[in-house]
Amino acid sequence: MAKAAAAGAAILQRSGWSNAGLLAVFSWWLLVWGSRAEQMEEYLKREHSLTKPYQGVGSASSSLWELMGNAMVMTQFVRLTPDMQSKQGAVWNRVPCYLRDWEMQVHFKIHGQGKKNLNGDGFAIWYTKDRMQPGPVFGSKDNFLGLGVFVDTYPNEEKQQERVFPYVSAMVSNGSLAYDHDRDGRPTELGGCTAIVRNLNHDTFLVIRYVKRRLTVLLDIDGKHEWRDCIDIPGVHLPRGYYFGVSSVTGDLSDNHDIISLKLYQLTVERTPEEEKRDKEVFLPVVENMKLPGMEPSLEPMSGLALFLIVFFSLVALVFAIVIGIIVYNKWQEQSRKHFY
Numbered sequence: 001m002a003k004a005a006a007a008g009a010a011i012l013q014r015s016g017w018s019n020a021g022l023l024a025v026f027s028w029w030l031l032v033w034g035s036r037a038e039q040m041e042e043y044l045k046r047e048h049s050l051t052k053p054y055q056g057v058g059s060a061s062s063s064l065w066e067l068m069g070n071a072m073v074m075t076q077f078v079r080l081t082p083d084m085q086s087k088q089g090a091v092w093n094r095v096p097c098y099l100r101d102w103e104m105q106v107h108f109k110i111h112g113q114g115k116k117n118l119n120g121d122g123f124a125i126w127y128t129k130d131r132m133q134p135g136p137v138f139g140s141k142d143n144f145l146g147l148g149v150f151v152d153t154y155p156n157e158e159k160q161q162e163r164v165f166p167y168v169s170a171m172v173s174n175g176s177l178a179y180d181h182d183r184d185g186r187p188t189e190l191g192g193c194t195a196i197v198r199n200l201n202h203d204t205f206l207v208i209r210y211v212k213r214r215l216t217v218l219l220d221i222d223g224k225h226e227w228r229d230c231i232d233i234p235g236v237h238l239p240r241g242y243y244f245g246v247s248s249v250t251g252d253l254s255d256n257h258d259i260i261s262l263k264l265y266q267l268t269v270e271r272t273p274e275e276e277k278r279d280k281e282v283f284l285p286v287v288e289n290m291k292l293p294g295m296e297p298s299l300e301p302m303s304g305l306a307l308f309l310i311v312f313f314s315l316v317a318l319v320f321a322i323v324i325g326i327i328v329y330n331k332w333q334e335q336s337r338k339h340f341y
C-alpha cells in the first residue's frame with residue numbers, strides 16, 4: 001500500500017499538481033491507506049533534489065549541485081553527455097544525506113542517433129562516500145564506497161544470453177570491490193532487469209527506495225504511469241552522510257544522457273525495537289548473506305574461527321578413527337587367538 005501511495009504521489013506531482021493540492025490529496029491517501037498498512041509518509045527534500053530551472057547549477061558556487069566534466073545545464077534538462085564519442089559528465093549533490101529511509105526518483109532520457117546496440121554506455125546513480133571523482137565506472141571512480149545503480153545501454157560481454165540490454169543493475173561496494181566493465185558488472189551485481197529505455201517519446205523514471213535496510217529499484221518506462229519491480233534486496237546496510245550523484249560516459253559509441261530531475265523524498269516509517277536494533281548505524285556498506293570476493297576483509301575474524309573449527313573437528317575425527325582402529329584391531333586379535341584354541 002505504501003508503494004501505491006508513493007507511486008500515486010509521484011504521478012500526481014508529475015502531472016503538475018500544486019504542492020498544497022498534492023498535500024491534500026496525499027493526506028487523504030494516507031488516511032485511507034494508513035489505517036490498513038504500514039504507515040509511511042514522504043517529504044521532498046529540496047537540498048537533495050535537482051529540479052527545473054536548475055537555479056545556479058554549474059554557475060553559482062552556492063548551488064546545491066555541482067557539475068563535472070562535459071555535463072551541461074540546459075533549460076529542460078541537465079545533459080551528462082552529448083551524443084558524441086569519448087565524453088563524460090556528472091552532477092553531484094554538495095550536501096551529504098543523513099536520512100535513514102529515503103526514495104530517489106530519477107526522471108531521465110537516453111536518446112541518440114545510434115541503432116540498437118550501437119550506442120553507449122549508459123549512466124549511473126550514486127549514493128557514495130566520495131563525490132566529484134572521475135573514473136571508469138560510467139564516468140565515476142571505481143572501488144567506491146556505497147551504492148551504484150547502473151542503467152547500462154551497451155552489452156560489453158560478448159556472450160550475453162541471460163541479460164537483454166539496456167539493463168539496470170545495482171552494486172554495493174565497501175571500497176575493495178571493483179566494477180568489471182568488460183562483464184557489465186555481472187560478478188558484483190546484486191540484482192537487475194532489462195529496461196528498454198532508449199529513444200522513447202514518453203517520460204522514463206527510475207526509483208531507488210531504501211527503507212528499513214531494504215533496497216528496491218522500480219521502473220516506470222512504458223508510459224503507463226505504473227511502477228514495475230526491477231530489484232529488491234533486503235539487508236543492505238548503507239552508512240549515512242554519503243552523497244547523491246549521477247554520472248555518464250560515452251566511448252566509441254554514444255548517446256545523449258539527460259537528467260530531467262532528481263527528487264529525493266524522506267520516508268518516515270515506524271520501527272519496532274527489534275528493527276531499531278537491526279538497523280543500527282554502520283560505518284562501511286554491507287550486504288547481508290552476500291559472499292562477494294571483495295567483501296572478505298570484513299569477514300576475516302569469521303574465517304579464523306572457521307579454520308579453528310575445521311582443525312578442531314579434524315582432530316576429533318582423527319582421535320575417533322584411532323579409537324575405532326584400536327577396537328577393531330583388538331577384536332581381530334581376539335578372533336585370531338580363538339582360532340588357535
Ligand SMILES: [Ca+2]
Nearest residue numbers: 152154156184
Ligand atoms: Ca556495458
